[in-house]
Amino acid sequence: MATLNPLQFLQQVRAEVGKVTWPNRREVVLTTVMVFVMAALTAMFFFLVDLTIRTGLQAVLGMFG
Template identity: 45%
Template sequence: MSVSPGKFLREVRAEAKRITWPTRRATLVTTGAVLAMASLASLFFFAVDQLIGLGMRQLFGLGG
């Protein structure tokens, strides 16, 4: 089955017209939510890492 390049490009253009892009506000809200969740996750993993490090130092008597 062969499709001509012209027909392919027309179909791509028709599909591109059907795309519904998010509004600026929706994009900003979603970006803010992603940044907030990434920040919370980084704080959580930092705290867990510090607790594990403290436990290891206590267990093995390393450091001050």
């Protein structure tokens, strides 16, 4: 097992961070908006599924009660 001293480790970390392609402001805003839109669509879908199941269950239980 190779051991690195802390200075070498920090130099390697700095070199790797320099290779990262960071998103620009437009990309961050666009992906954030996309996340909120998808979350809203998912919430509406599950609301409609819940409403359908609840209505159907109430109808079935209404027949026997």
